Amino acid sequence: MNPKTFLKSAQSGKYAIGAFNFSTAEVLKAIVAAAKELNSPIIVATSENEGEFFGMPEAAALVGAWRHGTKLPIILNLDHGKSLESIKKAVEAGYNAVHFDGTSLDYEENILQTKAMVDYVRRIEKDYSQEIIIEGELGYLRGSSSVHQEALKIKQEDLTSPGQAKDFVERTGVDSLAIVIGNAHGVFAKGEERLDLGRLAEIKETLGEKVFLVLHGGSGIPEEDIKKAIELGIVKINVNTELRVAYKEGLEEELKEKPQETTPYKILALSFDAVKKVVKEKIKLFGSDNKI
Numbered sequence: 001m002n003p004k005t006f007l008k009s010a011q012s013g014k015y016a017i018g019a020f021n022f023s024t025a026e027v028l029k030a031i032v033a034a035a036k037e038l039n040s041p042i043i044v045a046t047s048e049n050e051g052e053f054f055g056m057p058e059a060a061a062l063v064g065a066w067r068h069g070t071k072l073p074i075i076l077n078l079d080h081g082k083s084l085e086s087i088k089k090a091v092e093a094g095y096n097a098v099h100f101d102g103t104s105l106d107y108e109e110n111i112l113q114t115k116a117m118v119d120y121v122r123r124i125e126k127d128y129s130q131e132i133i134i135e136g137e138l139g140y141l142r143g144s145s146s147v148h149q150e151a152l153k154i155k156q157e158d159l160t161s162p163g164q165a166k167d168f169v170e171r172t173g174v175d176s177l178a179i180v181i182g183n184a185h186g187v188f189a190k191g192e193e194r195l196d197l198g199r200l201a202e203i204k205e206t207l208g209e210k211v212f213l214v215l216h217g218g219s220g221i222p223e224e225d226i227k228k229a230i231e232l233g234i235v236k237i238n239v240n241t242e243l244r245v246a247y248k249e250g251l252e253e254e255l256k257e258k259p260q261e262t263t264p265y266k267i268l269a270l271s272f273d274a275v276k277k278v279v280k281e282k283i284k285l286f287g288s289d290n291k292i
């Protein structure tokens, strides 16, 4: 499987591929089931902590089994890798895509470290004749993948600068770039997550088709903003919190309705359906249905 082909098709076809996080087998199964029903390419992702809980080699093995069983192009992505050590762990486990998040570093150090990740990934690609997507990140992405009671306040200086984005891509050679344009991790009870579409248009104008543009924090953004962002060139959208909320609410309902139930797959049935429903809605919103 050549994972970059799928992002290239999304770029030319003006749709986006969802990158959905999982940390348990039934969430992965629900994501895959949604993609299968809608005939959609899909990216499944683990953060460092999610991968630690599941086991990266185990995640790769299970995704391999799903790929084989469904014939779907399922890309396995490390989300927000913070060190060469965790990028290596994912690549060695068999992940097809890695995201290096160097945004806690200053700009020059982010470039330096991202470039080191790109060099490592290119070496592996050559040695094993296997494509691996490497994603860098620029800008300050606030929040975490949970429900926040406080208001979201994004500052102008958090946003990705088009000039820096061009310099960053040229000097690191990343395949994909995660940008900050008003997005944040999580769902916010107060203060809407609105995208600065003008900023996105400027970034796209500067970078052209050189790089795949990625939007993190896909939960809680109004649908009209998502649609416009895709029109303007976003090709990968990361979603986690909305799946977590659906999972938790399904579980709470099941436990409340049938407090005596002890069979895990029965306890998890509503969670499974709820996660699958959210993924199907996102696939349709992103326009990746029937793209295989």
Ligand code: 13P
Pocket (backbone or CB within 6 Å): 021, 079, 080, 144, 145, 146, 184, 185, 186, 187, 215, 216, 217, 218, 219, 220, 238, 239, 240, 241, 242
């Ligand atoms: P949300 O939790 O806001 O959906 O963001 C997920 C994400 O960006 C993972 O990297």
